[in-house]
Amino acid sequence: MDSMHDLVIRNALLIDGLGSPPRRGDLAVKDGKIRETGTASLPGKQTIDADGLALMPGIIDNHTHYDAQITWDPGISPSPQLGVTTAVIGNCGFTIAPCRPADRERVMRNLTQVEGMSLEVLKSGIRWDFESLPQYLALLERRGSAANIAVFAGHSAIRTYVMGEAATQRVATDDEVAAMRRIVVDGVRAGAVGFSTSTSPAHNGEGGEPMPSRLADDREMRSLVGGLKEAGRGVFMLTKGGHTPMAFLDELAADSSRPVVVAALLHNSTNPESVFKDLEAIRESNARGRRLVGAVSCCPLAMDFTLRSPYTFEGLQSWQPALPLKDAAYREKLKQRAFRDAVTSELAQPAHFRLFNGEWDKVHVVESRRKEAEHRSVAELARAAGKDPLDAMLDLALEEDLDTVFSALLLNSDEEAVGRMLRHPASLVSLSDAGAHLSFFNDAGFGLHLLGHWVRRRGLLTLEEAVRRLTSHPAGVFGIRGRGALLPGYHADLLLFDPDKVDRGPKRRVFDLPGGHPRLSTPAIGVEGVWVNGTRLSGEALPGRLLRDFLP
Numbered sequence: 001m002d003s004m005h006d007l008v009i010r011n012a013l014l015i016d017g018l019g020s021p022p023r024r025g026d027l028a029v030k031d032g033k034i035r036e037t038g039t040a041s042l043p044g045k046q047t048i049d050a051d052g053l054a055l056m057p058g059i060i061d062n063h064t065h066y067d068a069q070i071t072w073d074p075g076i077s078p079s080p081q082l083g084v085t086t087a088v089i090g091n092c093g094f095t096i097a098p099c100r101p102a103d104r105e106r107v108m109r110n111l112t113q114v115e116g117m118s119l120e121v122l123k124s125g126i127r128w129d130f131e132s133l134p135q136y137l138a139l140l141e142r143r144g145s146a147a148n149i150a151v152f153a154g155h156s157a158i159r160t161y162v163m164g165e166a167a168t169q170r171v172a173t174d175d176e177v178a179a180m181r182r183i184v185v186d187g188v189r190a191g192a193v194g195f196s197t198s199t200s201p202a203h204n205g206e207g208g209e210p211m212p213s214r215l216a217d218d219r220e221m222r223s224l225v226g227g228l229k230e231a232g233r234g235v236f237m238l239t240k241g242g243h244t245p246m247a248f249l250d251e252l253a254a255d256s257s258r259p260v261v262v263a264a265l266l267h268n269s270t271n272p273e274s275v276f277k278d279l280e281a282i283r284e285s286n287a288r289g290r291r292l293v294g295a296v297s298c299c300p301l302a303m304d305f306t307l308r309s310p311y312t313f314e315g316l317q318s319w320q321p322a323l324p325l326k327d328a329a330y331r332e333k334l335k336q337r338a339f340r341d342a343v344t345s346e347l348a349q350p351a352h353f354r355l356f357n358g359e360w361d362k363v364h365v366v367e368s369r370r371k372e373a374e375h376r377s378v379a380e381l382a383r384a385a386g387k388d389p390l391d392a393m394l395d396l397a398l399e400e401d402l403d404t405v406f407s408a409l410l411l412n413s414d415e416e417a418v419g420r421m422l423r424h425p426a427s428l429v430s431l432s433d434a435g436a437h438l439s440f441f442n443d444a445g446f447g448l449h450l451l452g453h454w455v456r457r458r459g460l461l462t463l464e465e466a467v468r469r470l471t472s473h474p475a476g477v478f479g480i481r482g483r484g485a486l487l488p489g490y491h492a493d494l495l496l497f498d499p500d501k502v503d504r505g506p507k508r509r510v511f512d513l514p515g516g517h518p519r520l521s522t523p524a525i526g527v528e529g530v531w532v533n534g535t536r537l538s539g540e541a542l543p544g545r546l547l548r549d550f551l552p
């Protein structure tokens with residue numbers, strides 16, 4: 001007979017994650033699980049007086065890329081400090097398992113561009129104590145992590161495992177497709193949360209090689225998603241390029257009977273209706289009995305970049321000739337009139353999805369040797385110099401040995417539109433991309449931004465609805481059991497915060513990657529405590545578990 005709880009949090013504003021109105025009360029934890037909510041009938045070995053602060057289930061971040069980082073940093077900094085108690089890794093198919101020793105370099109080269117980490121960082125960081133996907137899962141389970149982790153079986157790693165070098169060069173043979181499908185089925189049966197892929201032209205490896213999944217034809221996609229049907233479980237996650245029609249995803253959802261997460265629905269001011277068309281198509285599919293969600297972001301997508309690694313432009317067709325070039329040859333290309341004209345004319349064409357759309361007034365100089373240029377937009381500098389904006393940016397960068405730092409507000413900058421997307425019934429709050437694009441942006445604090453910006457400042461959602469969108473909603477989509485709600489019997493993943501202050505702080509450069517390399521981070525504001533499986537996060541605590549047992 002229990003005589004005491006391990007922990008009682010008294011006098012909190014309980015927000016249950018299910019959308020119920022907040023209510024004052026206690027929450028009691030024993031053996032890592034929530035035992036009571038409302039009024040605690042037993043005392044706690046430890047008692048915390050919340051004094052009216054809000055207590056919610058921990059945030060479930062369904063779109064992260066900690067696959068490499070977690071092998072050297074099981075703390076997956078900074079997500080847990082930002083209230084995230086469960087992270088889904090391996091989105092977009094960018095995984096590092098399975099991987100043969102001979103393919104490690106190839107897999108790391110694929111990741112450098114999309115992850116925004118140098119090959120050097122990945123080489124000194126990744127601990128390759130695995131070869132197969134089940135071995136990778138076992139490694140994470142053995143070592144523990146600060147947050148709970150769910151892992152996708154990722155298309156690009158699987159394709160490289162089966163096809164080697166040819167993975168980035170051609171369509172697969174029937175035998176190769178069958179071998180890939182076997183890995184998906186076995187991976188999901190071993191505990192992967194689903195199968196992830198990307199057909200986005202923004203996703204390139206080193207030297208502009210397409211990510212392997214981009215070479216897959218429809219037959220390969222059908223077969224691999226069919227693997228989820230065969231396994232009887234798992235979510236299909238895809239970051240889609242403009243050439244992947246919603247009708248095809250509807251067909252995959254219907255044939256596999258599995259949930260489909262469609263990313264990345266970011267609002268583009270030059271093609272403002274396209275994301276709403278996708279969300280409507282998803283709503284219509286669901287009305288026909290499918291289970292799809294559109295992954296949207298609650299954050300404006302701003303990227304810092306230099307012309308050394310301009311992710312902002314690398315998805316452009318006209319930029320491709322520059323991608324494999326280095327040093328002098330690359331600089332020469334950036335100077336070429338024909339190259340610049342091709343970029344300018346491509347930007348003048350409308351596109352379904354494109355990171356950068358020629359909005360030069362939203363590209364600013366952040367760091368330059370010409371101090372007078374800092375904080376001014378490229379559009380302004382171009383007007384002052386009587387130049388075309390692309391010329392103004394490239395000339396400035398070339399003059400400064402490509403060290404000039406620019407910041408581009410790319411997508412999701414129209415607040416009215418983002419508000420409509422967040423309220424759309426087919427949308428899933430997602431796309432933090434935590435663990436990737438480390439030198440470009442960091443939205444790991446997306447949940448705190450939803451609570452601070454969209455609830456408190458903008459009043460777009462009620463607090464309880466925003467909390468639901470960060471907790472039980474993603475738990476339901478991904479089949480995560482026993483998490484995402486403050487219910488007796490549920491795991492004690494908790495976030496205690498001040499609703500009058502909660503926010504994410506300004507981004508800053510920190511130098512904590514292997515070898516002291518920099519990345520961007522944001523501090524938490526108004527977060528008073530985070531618990532994972534009943535353990536309060538502090539220092540080196542690794543109470544997170546590998547999640548393997550998802551709802552069918």
Ligand SMILES: [Zn+2]
Pocket residue numbers: 063065091092239433436
């Ligand atoms: Zn991603």
